[in-house]
Amino acid sequence: MSWQLRVATLDDLDAIMRLETATFENDAWSEASMRAEIANPSARYFVAEPVDPPREVVAYGGVLAPRRSGQADIQTIAVAPAARRSGLGRTMMNALITEARGRGAGEIFLEVRADNPGAQNLYESLGFEALAVRAGYYQPDNVDAIVMRLTVPTPTVGPA
Numbered sequence: 729m730s731w732q733l734r735v736a737t738l739d740d741l742d743a744i745m746r747l748e749t750a751t752f753e754n755d756a757w758s759e760a761s762m763r764a765e766i767a768n769p770s771a772r773y774f775v776a777e778p779v780d781p782p783r784e785v786v787a788y789g790g791v792l793a794p795r796r797s798g799q800a801d802i803q804t805i806a807v808a809p810a811a812r813r814s815g816l817g818r819t820m821m822n823a824l825i826t827e828a829r830g831r832g833a834g835e836i837f838l839e840v841r842a843d844n845p846g847a848q849n850l851y852e853s854l855g856f857e858a859l860a861v862r863a864g865y866y867q868p869d870n871v872d873a874i875v876m877r878l879t880v881p882t883p884t885v886g887p888a
Contacts, residue, residue, distance in 0.1 A: 729778055731816055733823050736766055736773035736788060743785035744775065751806040755866050765803060770794040772827045776807075776816055786811040791824040793831040800828035802838035817847075821854055829880050836880060839873040841866055851876050 736744065741763055749756045757765075766773050773790035777783045787807040793800035802824055807817050828836050839862065840847050848858075856876040865873035 729811075729814065730780070731776045731786070731811070731814075731819070732779050733774050733776050733819065736775045736790075738763065738766055740775050740785060740788070741766065744773075744788045747785060747788060747806050747808055748804075750808075754869050757804065765790055765792075768792070771803065772824075774820060774823050774827075776811075776820060787816050787820055789820040789824050791828050791836070793828040793833050796832045798832060798834050800831065800833035800836045802836060817850055818854070821850065825854070825878065825880065834880050836878040838876050839865060840876060842872040842874055848874065848876075851878075854878065855881070 771792045775785045776787035789805035790803040856878045860875045862873040
């Protein structure tokens with residue numbers, strides 16, 4: 729299946745929240761928090777949907793990257809179960825990394841659940857390294873968070 733990514737708008741909030749609450753049952757963001765994130769000019773959220781109808785949001789992700797701050801944080805990312813293992817998570821992460829780089833970030837941080845080895849492997853394959861553990865960060869499940877950092881590589885241009 730083919731996907732298209734686009735910048736999320738507040739019109740996508742209901743679809744994002746359906747995926748948010750289905751993916752993060754015990755620690756989903758509130759609708760008010762997600763609304764504030766999507767509207768925040770220092771953040772950029774993307775959604776993914778199939779190219780062909782029916783068009784529905786099957787993934788989303790967001791990065792907080794204030795311009796010229798030098799740092800960014802991947803705020804959240806989720807992919808619907810039917811769209812997993814298709815490369816969509818990697819595509820979404822690359823879009824978030826590109827956005828952060830474009831806003832001047834030299835470092836990107838994220839937290840990942842210690843009980844989510846699939847996500848950890850994806851982030852490591854993109855160059856993120858584990859820095860620390862935040863004990864009991866994810867509540868009410870009392871699951872640790874692994875803090876990871878990517879030193880953003882400088883884009884290079886060469887002959888085609």
